[in-house]
Amino acid sequence: MWILNNNIMRIRKYILVAGLFIFTIYSSFAQSIDLKNNECPAKSRLAKLGVEIFIQLAGSKDFREQIGASGETVEQVQAVENGQTCSALNDFISNNRKFNNINQSYKDTDKQVYFYKTDNFYYVFWGRKPEFDDRPATGPKTLFIVIKNDLSQFWEYYF
Amino acid sequence: MLKMNLFKQLCLIVLVSLFTACHEQELPTKERTEDFILLQNDAHFEGLVSSLKGNTNQRTATNYLNAVDLSRAITWYDSATAATFYSANLVTDVPSIKTSFLLSENEAGEVNGLIIEYILDVDWYNSLDEFPGWNAYNGQLKIRSMEGAVLYSTEIENGATKKLSNQRLSSYTCVTYNTVVGQTCAGPGGQEVCYPVYEMVTECFPTGSEGGGGTINMADHAWQTLPKRAILEVDYVLDPPGTLPKVCGDGMVSDGNGECVPKxxxxxxxxxxxxxxxxxxxxxxxxxxxxxxxxxxxxxxxxxxxxxxxxxxxxxxxxxxxxxxxxxxxxxxxxxxxxxxxxxxxxxxxxxxxxxxxxxxxxxxxxxxxxxxxxxxxxxxxxxxxxxxxxxxxxxxxxxxxxxxxxxxxxxxxxxxxxxxxxxxx
The missing domain is CATH 3.40.140 (Cytidine Deaminase; domain 2)
Known part of the structure; x- marks a missing residue:
């Protein structure tokens, strides 16, 4: 009986140590994810130009009217540089299976995600990295996500 | 002893330097023959292309020169113009157009270049049961300056000029024919099969009056160096001699890649x-x-x-x-x-x-x-x-x-x- 109790005690101790170990690992990992999540993507001159074109494009006029974005102007276009906003937008991507798949598929390629904004909307899309700003390339229409600035709604547009 | 060694070394260095200097100045010998000679990775030709590159900052010209296939060229001497000509392919992505670079080097060492485009008439090509030879060739010929301007444009029917779109050059007629410039062999050791290597030649020569009547005098223009002959090479990887071209049915044309598509x-x-x-x-x-x-x-x-x-x-x-x-x-x-x-x-x-x-x-x-x-x-x-x-x-x-x-x-x-x-x- 004494031997059995002693074994149970020992097992509890192991479980406690293992639990502490797992908790420590998880905490540091979670912290690193948070740090990464706050990072804003690099800015690109050509990516910004793409948003400016979207705002003026006749082909997107109906779409912009439908989502209430027809009042946005080229002058308002700027990169998202606030860590909290970038964190929220990174979460927005991670929490959507489709967007997350797209984001993952561009890892280790010459493309990256971009976050831009106007007064009332965020624009999330993928394009060539800023180091290619000196050489614009032709390419296919790809997903261009327009998000209300309170993150309450989003719309997909292929452009 | 030491002094002697130094003296010997000095002499050796001087001799080597002299030899190197002479060697650098001496470009490979140019054969003066009107026969067509096939050159492969020829240093003299490469040097001439480089010199043209160095003398232009014009975008189109640089573009053309960068696309010259330096590994293979044809050369010949033309006694009529006292100039040596070189012809090489330009590397392009369009199989239905053969683009050649023609370079001339005269006695004074002046070097000029021209671009020659040979555009297959796909309808004609696909209407054939068997290849009739270049003397029956149908297609377009364009000669461009290094800046890309069309100096000469004509349609060739049955190997000869059909019509001229550029009336300034209406005094020219071009004919096209084949010439053998060597042979190529392929196959495993001991079982090689050799075929003659042909080059398609287009000769342009004056016929009728030149200049006057509002036409532009040749001497005023870069195309005054228009050579007597322009070599146009055929890609025998794509169009091996003796093979039958694909025949498309009524209302169909070749897409340029061996397939028939609706006209x-x-x-x-x-x-x-x-x-x-x-x-x-x-x-x-x-x-x-x-x-x-x-x-x-x-x-x-x-x-x-x-x-x-x-x-x-x-x-x-x-x-x-x-x-x-x-x-x-x-x-x-x-x-x-x-x-x-x-x-x-x-x-x-x-x-x-x-x-x-x-x-x-x-x-x-x-x-x-x-x-x-x-x-x-x-x-x-x-x-x-x-x-x-x-x-x-x-x-x-x-x-x-x-x-x-x-x-x-x-x-x-x-x-x-x-x-x-x-x-x-x-």
């Missing part, structure tokens, strides 16, 4: 550029090069193709993007010096989307692509056009996209929208 409707769009016969011919080449003649071709085997649209001699032409523009089914990525490659007189740029409406482009274009291709220019296409316009400060430049269903024209007026045309000319 395209000519363009009557009201758009001057699209309605130009030259542009329609170029669109066919672009579409053929895109390998998207039908929707059964796997999408990852298709390629975007394109070029600059230029205005020239009152008409339009396409200067195809050089091989340094990296291509895939979903885009073309230019080199960092792309601005230097823009030809003069540009009025637009055209490229293909090698897809048909409704196709799922996510496979070749990635997960961000369209599940159902809808056509029209993309964000990168607009960005490319905007960068082009900004660089040249020319906001009249238009973009054109051709796909399996439509032609789209777009310009800086994003708010005006896209003009769609039914597919024509390709």
């Amino acid at each position: 395209p409707d000519p363009c009557d769009t009201g758009n001057n550029i699209l309605d130009s016969e030259e542009i329609q011919s170029d669109l066919l080449k672009i579409w053929s090069g895109s390998n998207a003649n039908n929707g059964d071709i796997p999408m990852d085997e298709r390629l975007e193709q394109g070029g600059w649209i230029i205005e020239i001699n009152g008409g339009y032409d396409v200067v195809f993007f050089p091989p340094t523009f990296l291509r895939d089914p979903c885009g073309m990525s230019p080199p960092s010096n792309w601005k230097d490659l823009i030809p003069d007189n540009i009025v637009g740029y055209v490229h293909s989307h090698p897809f048909y409406i409704g196709e799922n482009t996510m496979g070749p274009c990635g997960t961000g692509g369209e599940t159902s291709y809808k056509g029209g220019p993309s964000r990168p296409d607009y960005v490319f056009l905007t960068e082009l316009m900004n660089h040249l400060s020319n906001f009249s430049i238009k973009g054109y996209v051709i796909d399996g269903n439509k032609i789209y024209s777009y310009d800086y007026r994003y708010s005006i929208g896209i003009v769609k045309y039914n597919r024509c000319g390709y």
